[in-house]
Amino acid sequence: MQCNKCARRANPGRHKTVIALGCGFVLAACALLGARGGEAAGKVRLQLVDAATGSKIGGIIRVVPADSEIPIELPGLLDRLRGLKKSDALRGWYVVPAAGGETMLPAGRYRAEALSGLESAVATHEFEVAGEQSDITINLEMIVHAAERGLVAGNTHLHLQGLNKQECEDYLRQVPAADGICVMFISYLERAEIDKAYITNRYPIGDLREFAAKGVLFNNGEEHRHNFEAWGQGYGHVMFLDIKELVKPVSLGPGITTAGDDDRSLRPGIDEAHRQGGTIIWCHNTLGHEAIPTALAGRLHALNVFDGARLGKYEDKYYRYLSVGLHLPISTGTDWFIYDFSRVYSHVEGKLDVRSWLAALKAGRNQATNGPLLSLTVDGRDIGATLKLEKPKKVRTVAEGVGRQDFQRLQIVQNGRVIAVETARKSGSRFQARVERDISLDGPAWFAARIESDTKNELAQQLFAHTSPVYVDLGGQGVFDLESARSLLKQMEEGRDDIRARGKFSSAVAKDRMLATYDDAIRGLTEQIARRSR
Numbered sequence: 001m002q003c004n005k006c007a008r009r010a011n012p013g014r015h016k017t018v019i020a021l022g023c024g025f026v027l028a029a030c031a032l033l034g035a036r037g038g039e040a041a042g043k044v045r046l047q048l049v050d051a052a053t054g055s056k057i058g059g060i061i062r063v064v065p066a067d068s069e070i071p072i073e074l075p076g077l078l079d080r081l082r083g084l085k086k087s088d089a090l091r092g093w094y095v096v097p098a099a100g101g102e103t104m105l106p107a108g109r110y111r112a113e114a115l116s117g118l119e120s121a122v123a124t125h126e127f128e129v130a131g132e133q134s135d136i137t138i139n140l141e142m143i144v145h146a147a148e149r150g151l152v153a154g155n156t157h158l159h160l161q162g163l164n165k166q167e168c169e170d171y172l173r174q175v176p177a178a179d180g181i182c183v184m185f186i187s188y189l190e191r192a193e194i195d196k197a198y199i200t201n202r203y204p205i206g207d208l209r210e211f212a213a214k215g216v217l218f219n220n221g222e223e224h225r226h227n228f229e230a231w232g233q234g235y236g237h238v239m240f241l242d243i244k245e246l247v248k249p250v251s252l253g254p255g256i257t258t259a260g261d262d263d264r265s266l267r268p269g270i271d272e273a274h275r276q277g278g279t280i281i282w283c284h285n286t287l288g289h290e291a292i293p294t295a296l297a298g299r300l301h302a303l304n305v306f307d308g309a310r311l312g313k314y315e316d317k318y319y320r321y322l323s324v325g326l327h328l329p330i331s332t333g334t335d336w337f338i339y340d341f342s343r344v345y346s347h348v349e350g351k352l353d354v355r356s357w358l359a360a361l362k363a364g365r366n367q368a369t370n371g372p373l374l375s376l377t378v379d380g381r382d383i384g385a386t387l388k389l390e391k392p393k394k395v396r397t398v399a400e401g402v403g404r405q406d407f408q409r410l411q412i413v414q415n416g417r418v419i420a421v422e423t424a425r426k427s428g429s430r431f432q433a434r435v436e437r438d439i440s441l442d443g444p445a446w447f448a449a450r451i452e453s454d455t456k457n458e459l460a461q462q463l464f465a466h467t468s469p470v471y472v473d474l475g476g477q478g479v480f481d482l483e484s485a486r487s488l489l490k491q492m493e494e495g496r497d498d499i500r501a502r503g504k505f506s507s508a509v510a511k512d513r514m515l516a517t518y519d520d521a522i523r524g525l526t527e528q529i530a531r532r533s534r
Contacts, residue, residue: 041105044105059114061077082171098178164199191256226252236294238283242277265514265517295326303318345366374410386470399449407433409422413448444477
């Protein structure tokens, strides 16, 4: 879904485009002239359009002189990867807003590459600058239309640092919209001293309506967290979205605050966020000792994978949660800056707003991807649904994937095991795969679709895509896999031992109170294992 489409749905008002002009523009243009040998510069007006409809759309562009392989700077346009370390292979991507953008280029011939979010093919366009002004229109072929499936793209986890207020607002107004993100969550984060540079901490909690004119809905929440070291693992990190006020203390423990003790768990903060009606999402896939007891207690609405880094595997915790009967949707974000095309596509019912999007996420009608768009049905039930069977039956599973890169393998996963695979094949400007299997079920199950790929996207990030499950109950029973339960039990015991060894507590009583969270979860899961083993 392109953000201009989201804008019509979320905010029917007139759109305004912010073009960064001024001294920076002039200086960059002068530097560019020097680099190109002093040729006369011309103004270049850039516009991206949907090739099928002619509609103006946002996206990103990279321009290379005809006699070079090195992308050129585009003064007046926003650097798509601003705030991030960039290799030579990544340099040169700039944002073109839906209303178009202007830059200055020396006279000469150029080759441009352009794309829009995840839903267009990459277009290559050759053009010449030979005068005071050139108008360049680049047609983009849309290879997938998320909007036609009722899917809306969101990013659940973003912080920005090292920018001034105007730079931050330019970034927030331009980058998500150009990427096709329609719902954007930033989060307040505290870390001793360093957080003075966290510009996104300066926004109020709740909806940020000043950005809605760009067609992207913004909400500011909180990242509640505990570390044993400034950047290491501790009790964990958890997002509170759509809350009414900050849950304090925001950060816990001397590892991140440089003061106090490790007496307090994440649980009281999570409970307060629930009381406020917030959405609770665990961060960073496998990190954090308190993830398992929190998930088992039913206090999580979703699990973020690969938000900030590709840490761990689905099998480490996520599949084990699902295989002990938890209904836990998958989610993702990008953490520090929008370094990737990562997003969650959620199937929204009714009018789009922050709450309807979060409702779709919590219902599991969603998928996380930085590449292809997936679909999955089990006996006609869509992602997030529960198929209830009274007796064993053969069910029909159908998964599809489509994207602009070669995502290599589309897979169907049943109860944590890959049961069907199909190779992606090129069809025109897209890669597609479809896999169908009839599966005989004699017990409850969950199914998901995913890709397995080492392909990297245009931002040099390894492709991933994974749906939330379709669940199957049999005879009123959900899945409970003993091996998965025992693995989670072991991980909790190891986490408890690590806390006992590394935690700095005010007293033995405080330590016991903290560890009681783990003791209770271990006891409860042990009892479930015993009942299921009979």
